[in-house]
Amino acid sequence: MTRAFSIATLAVIAGVGCDRQPSTPAPTSSQAPTGEPAATPPIATPPIATPPIATPPIATPPIATPPGSTPPGAELPPVELSRGAQSGVSADGTYTVRWEVVGGAIPDAEPFSIAFAVTRADGKPVSPEAKVFVDAEMPHHGHGMNFVPTVKRKGGDTFVGEGLLFHMPGRWVLAIDIGEDGVRERVQWNVDVE
Ligand SMILES: [Cu+2]
Secondary structure, eight states, X not given: OHHHHHHHHHHHHHHHHHHTOOOOOOOOTTSOOOSOOOOOOOOOOOOOOOOOOOOOOOOOOOOOOOTTTSOTTTTSOBOOXXXXXXXXXXXXXXXXXXXXXXXXXXXXXXXXXXXXXXXXXXXXXXXXXXXEEEEEEETTTTEEOSSOOXXXXXXXXXXXXXXXXXXXXXXXXXXXXXEETTEEEEEEEEEEEO
């Protein structure tokens, strides 16, 4: 008897316990939110301003010289003439000119160049504005060359005449004219071409 009672009592207690088990209350909005706390705004870090490294421009002095201050081509090395260069003096004795064929010999009916150096009798340099021309003719035939040579000034009052062409054999007269301050003087040589 006693034993059964005990069992019933236990059963009742157990049942009561099950029925009255309070259910966990549902969370309400009034309760504190269970989520993560609001993220703190990031601290704005201003970008580190790196000042540009100022590189001053390298001042390059102008190479060009004002016109007239130096002879054109004076910055170039002078043309070297050999000991075999022919020499001549202009009619009034102002200029002594030495010249030779570039390459050593006048080619047969082919263009060639001459190099020449001009020396003034008074020792002064040839004017930067000097007009220098090279020409050749065959006086016995009454004709000249078929082309007009060009003259390029080099350093040290030396020059190169380009584009000469002796198109036939015979006696040619090579002439170099130098004009300064409106006065032109000529130096010339007989050149026999076989
Ligand atoms: Cu001729």
